[in-house]
Amino acid sequence: MIFPPYLHPGDCIGIVAPARKISPKEVKAAIDFLEMHHFRVAVGKNLFAKQFQFAGSDEERAADFQSFLDDPDIKAIWCARGGYGSVRIIDRLDFSHFIQHPKWVCGYSDITVFHSHLHQMGYATLHCTMPINIQPSDFDNINNRTMVQALTGGVLAYTVPNFGINKAGTAQGEVVGGNLSILYSLLGSSSDVDTTGKILFIEDLDEHLYHVDRMMQALKRAGKLSHLAGLVVGTMSDMHNNDPSNPFGQEAEEIVAACCQEYSYPICYQFPVGHAGSNVALKLGAKATLSVMGSGGTLIFNE
Numbered sequence: 001m002i003f004p005p006y007l008h009p010g011d012c013i014g015i016v017a018p019a020r021k022i023s024p025k026e027v028k029a030a031i032d033f034l035e036m037h038h039f040r041v042a043v044g045k046n047l048f049a050k051q052f053q054f055a056g057s058d059e060e061r062a063a064d065f066q067s068f069l070d071d072p073d074i075k076a077i078w079c080a081r082g083g084y085g086s087v088r089i090i091d092r093l094d095f096s097h098f099i100q101h102p103k104w105v106c107g108y109s110d111i112t113v114f115h116s117h118l119h120q121m122g123y124a125t126l127h128c129t130m131p132i133n134i135q136p137s138d139f140d141n142i143n144n145r146t147m148v149q150a151l152t153g154g155v156l157a158y159t160v161p162n163f164g165i166n167k168a169g170t171a172q173g174e175v176v177g178g179n180l181s182i183l184y185s186l187l188g189s190s191s192d193v194d195t196t197g198k199i200l201f202i203e204d205l206d207e208h209l210y211h212v213d214r215m216m217q218a219l220k221r222a223g224k225l226s227h228l229a230g231l232v233v234g235t236m237s238d239m240h241n242n243d244p245s246n247p248f249g250q251e252a253e254e255i256v257a258a259c260c261q262e263y264s265y266p267i268c269y270q271f272p273v274g275h276a277g278s279n280v281a282l283k284l285g286a287k288a289t290l291s292v293m294g295s296g297g298t299l300i301f302n303e
Contacts, residue, residue, distance in 0.1 A: 001174060001285040003124045003303070004075075004102040006153035009038035011075040014068040015131055016044040017055030019110045020083025022132060024048055027080060030131030033139050037148055042074060054085050062089040070097040075104070076151060081132035082109030087182075090117055090191060098123075104151060106130075108279065109205075112178030115284050117191035119176055124285030126150050127178060127201070127273070146281035156301040158280060160271055162294060165257045169266030171230030171290045175282055175301075177201035184215040187222050196227045199290050199299075201282060202256075203234030203274030209241055209248040209255065216259040225260055230290040231267040232299060235274035266290055268297035 007013070013034055015027060031041050044064030049056025056064075068074045079086075090113050099121075105114050106126040115125045128147040138144075150156055176193055177183060180202045186192050193200075204212065219225055236252035250258065253269050260267060268290060272278030288301045 001124050002102060002122050003286070004104045007039065007075050007104075007151045010040065012040040012042055012073050013076045013078050014042045014044065014071070014074040015047060015078050015080055016061075016064045016068060017047050017080040018061050018065055018089055018114075019055065019079070019085035020053055020081055021050045021055040022048065022080045027131050029136040030078075030134040032136065033134050033144065036139065042068070044068070047080065053083065055080070058088050058092065061085065062092040065089065066093055069093065069095060072101040077103060077105050079105070079107030079111045079114075079130055081130050082107065082111055084110055086110045086113035087185065090114065095121065106147070106151075108273075109179050109275065110182060112182035113186065113191060115178050116176075116183065116186055116193045119193065119285055120191060124283060126281060127284050128281040129279050133279070143279045143281070150281040150283055156281060156283060158272070158299045160268065160297050162296045163253070163269040165253060166269055166292050166297060167265070167267040168292050168294065169230070169264070170292075171199055171266050173197050173199045173229035173287065175199045175201055175232070175284055175286060175288050177284070178203070180204040180212070180215050181207065184218055187218060193224070195224045197229055199230040199232060199288060200224070200228050201232045201234060201271070201273065201284075203236065204252070205237045205275040207239055209239055209250065209252060212236070212239065212252050213248070213250075213255045216255055220259050225263065228263070228265050230265045231256075231260060232271050232290065233267065233269045234271045235276035235278070237274060237276040266292040268292045268299070271297070271299070
């Protein structure tokens with residue numbers, strides 16, 4: 001796995017919106033936050049463009065992303081928000097300049113499209129908070145701090161309390177994954193995630209429980225769950241029963257556990273990454289050690 005260079009004070013971070021639209025007001029705190037940490041900031045030419053729910057047309061969003069991929073002065077591309085839209089532009093992008101000057105691509109949720117695609121190319125990325133989440137009254141929260149730690153080469157190590165259906169064990173491997181719905185949508189494509197020997201991370205938001213089961217069954221049938229080193233399950237937030245009078249019968253974590261019950265690798269649930277507030281940074285593509293025991297779990301990045 002190739003790691004882009006870590007950042008230093010004075011380096012430039014580019015903010016782009018590859019999916020849902022965003023306003024200047026929603027980005028201002030993020031710019032202030034980066035400048036507080038002595039980074040320069042560039043914003044995409046079309047960052048505040050609008051086309052229905054999107055941050056401009058596919059052509060505009062792709063042009064902004066391409067501009068930052070091609071610019072050697074940009075050391076990290078920070079996606080402004082998720083939503084939907086990244087998959088519509090991924091095949092428009094030319095990564096030839098990126099290969100010459102790799103840089104960190106940062107974000108979560110819909111940004112899983114870029115994470116997965118770049119991992120197939122052999123490059124590490126950063127799963128982390130986004131500008132839409134930065135609040136001026138709370139610059140020093142753990143989500144923001146770990147993002148800066150990761151970008152500057154700091155150590156990432158996390159400990160989480162026990163969750164009743166955790167599966168004990170220890171695993172080592174590259175951490176891959178992201179949003180479950182996006183991973184499911186990429187199955188069979190050129191951006192499909194390679195999970196063999198890896199620690200897979202998944203999280204999701206606002207899904208019907210039967211659809212969580214459908215996605216997990218699809219990953220299982222595609223061989224994405226059978227050869228893992230370990231599994232980390234982030235927050236599964238705001239899940240719904242399709243018909244409350246006829247419930248699905250399992251919570252999201254129980255659905256994951258049932259799909260993986262035949263496998264011996266460790267599984268850590270309720271990891272503080274996802275859409276539920278806690279969203280610590282993960283270096284996707286980096287090797288880590290996952291330890292799950294009765295008292296809880298740890299995920300320590302080794303590089």
